[in-house]
Amino acid sequence: MIGIQIVAIIFALGMIYLSFLHFRRGEFGKIEFALWQILWVGLGVVVIYPQSVRFILRAFSISRTFDLVVVIGIVVSFGVTFRNYVIVKRIEKRVEEFTREESLKGVKK
Amino acid sequence: MKTVVVIPALNEEQRISMLLREVLRYAEQVVVVDDGSSDHTYDVAQRAGQGVIALRHRLNLGKGSALKTGCEAALRLHADRVVLMDSDGQHKASDIPRLLKKMETQNVDIVFGSRKIGRAMPLVMMIGNAFLSRLTSVLFGIRISDTQSGFRSFRADVYSKIKWDSRRYSVETEMIVNAGKHKLKFAEVEIETIYHDNYKGTTFIDGIRIFLNILMWRII
Numbered sequence: 001m002i003g004i005q006i007v008a009i010i011f012a013l014g015m016i017y018l019s020f021l022h023f024r025r026g027e028f029g030k031i032e033f034a035l036w037q038i039l040w041v042g043l044g045v046v047v048i049y050p051q052s053v054r055f056i057l058r059a060f061s062i063s064r065t066f067d068l069v070v071v072i073g074i075v076v077s078f079g080v081t082f083r084n085y086v087i088v089k090r091i092e093k094r095v096e097e098f099t100r101e102e103s104l105k106g107v108k109k
Numbered sequence: 110m111k112t113v114v115v116i117p118a119l120n121e122e123q124r125i126s127m128l129l130r131e132v133l134r135y136a137e138q139v140v141v142v143d144d145g146s147s148d149h150t151y152d153v154a155q156r157a158g159q160g161v162i163a164l165r166h167r168l169n170l171g172k173g174s175a176l177k178t179g180c181e182a183a184l185r186l187h188a189d190r191v192v193l194m195d196s197d198g199q200h201k202a203s204d205i206p207r208l209l210k211k212m213e214t215q216n217v218d219i220v221f222g223s224r225k226i227g228r229a230m231p232l233v234m235m236i237g238n239a240f241l242s243r244l245t246s247v248l249f250g251i252r253i254s255d256t257q258s259g260f261r262s263f264r265a266d267v268y269s270k271i272k273w274d275s276r277r278y279s280v281e282t283e284m285i286v287n288a289g290k291h292k293l294k295f296a297e298v299e300i301e302t303i304y305h306d307n308y309k310g311t312t313f314i315d316g317i318r319i320f321l322n323i324l325m326w327r328i329i
Contacts, residue, residue, distance in 0.1 A: 096170055096276065100178045103142070103164040107182045 005047050012044040112209060112262075113188035114139045115179030117172050118196035122148040129157040131202035132194070138162065138186060141196070142179045145169030162186070172259075173273055173280030180268055192262040200260045204300045208262040211298050218267045218293040221253050221285070222260030222300035230302070237316040241282065241323070248327045251289035253297060256282050257311055257319075260300055267293055278315040279322045286326050 016037060023033040046053055050065035062068050114136045118125055125141065132139050143151040143165045154163035164178060176193060183191045190209060194200045200222070208220045226235060238257055246252040259281055263271065270291040273283040288295055311319070 092276075095168065096174055099166050099168055099170060100174070100181065103166055103178055104182055104185070107162065107164070107185045 008047040009044055012040045012047065015040045015043075110189045111138070111187060112136045112190045112192060112205075113183035113186055114192045114194060114205065115142070115176060115183055116140070116194055116196045117142045117144055117175030117179060118146065118150050118154065119144045119169065119172075119175075120146045120148045120150060121196045122146070122150045122153050124198045125150055125196055126153050126157060128196060128198055128202070129154065129161055132205070133158075133160050135202055135205040136160075136192065138188075140164065140179045140182045140186070142166065142175040142182075144171070144175040171275075171277035173275040173277055173283075176280055177273065180272075184265060184268060188265045190262060191265055191268065193259060195259045199303050201301045201303075204260065204298070205262075207298050207300075208260070211296050212262055212264070215296045216294065217296045219263040219271065219284075219288055219295045220261060221255070221295065221297050222258050223253065223255035223297045224258050224302040225299055226254070233313060234311070237311075237313070241316070241319060244320070244323055245282065245285055245289070248323060249286050249289035251285055251295070253285055253295075255297075256285055258300070258302075267291075275322070277318075278311045279319050282319050282323060283326065286323065 019028065019033060019036040019040065022028045023030075028036070046065065046069065053065055053068060057063070057065065057068055060068070062071070114132050116125075116128070116132070116139060118141055121128075129139060129141070138160055139157075140162045141150075141154040141157075141164065143154065143163065145166045145168045151163055151165045154161060157163070162182065164182060166175060166178065179193075180191055190212065192205055192208060194202075194205075204222060208222060211217070211220045224230060226238075230238075234257070238255055241256045242253060245256055257278075261281075261284070267288075270293060271284050271287040273280050273287065275283045
């Protein structure tokens with residue numbers, strides 16, 4: 001096992017524990033918790049057995065498992081960034097509307 | 110004709126009282142929007158007496174949001190004309206009648222107060238202002254010599270046309286862009302400006318944000 005694999009496994013184990021903590025605090029539902037666990041365990045499996053995803057590599061004409069992980073990582077990062085942007089914008093708008101309505105309470109229409 | 114002056118304020122407990130006394134000499138009603146100040150701006154404005162309506166944002170939302178709240182209040186108060194001015198004392202209340210007079214005599218929808226370009230204006234601000242002014246002129250066909258001045262007046266019935274989404278310092282430019290898009294009649298009045306040492310207005314970074322926003326407003 002090479003160094004980068006050990007780092008990735010430690011990272012996946014850390015994320016499994018963090019997901020569990022969020023679940024225990026009630027911040028994740030059961031399904032949410034299960035999905036995150038599948039993701040992190042899946043990452044661990046791919047890191048330990050890179051040849052297990054060979055069929056995907058062949059289907060997309062990718063030569064190395066590492067390249068596949070990088071491509072998926074970039075795609076997921078963009079997706080998550082976009083989602084976070086939309087959520088932040090929505091929250092900002094709601095906070096602004098709420099704050100404005102509250103401040104205008106005393107002013108008669 | 111009812112005129113309501115809207116003043117967004119952030120941590121201005123030292124200056125707001127004097128400013129309100131001055132403004133009340135020229136307008137019957139003033140709406141002060143305390144945008145989440147950490148000092149006693151709201152309390153001072155509340156004690157300023159009859160004619161002053163003090164509103165408070167529990168959180169700091171930005172100048173654009175505070176102006177929007179103030180304008181919504183002005184409409185609820187059945188204003189015919191709305192005057193916007195800064196709370197840091199850089200604008201002279203004695204210029205209010207000049208803005209309103211220009212609006213009436215030239216029969217325009219909106220009047221922009223433009224600061225004198227001279228030694229008093231910081232160099233970076235002067236260059237940035239000239240550039241943004243040229244850009245809005247080229248992209249939207251509306252030439253204002255000072256796009257960043259917060260001192261302006263407009264007819265209440267055009268508020269829906271110039272209404273902005275900017276929460277922070279892009280608000281002044283967005284107002285001009287919207288006026289250009291709706292082909293509103295406008296005029297400019299040269300105003301006196303006093304620059305204080307603890308300037309809290311547009312910074313260089315804000316200037317870049319405004320520039321990017323102008324390009325975005327053109328595309329969308």
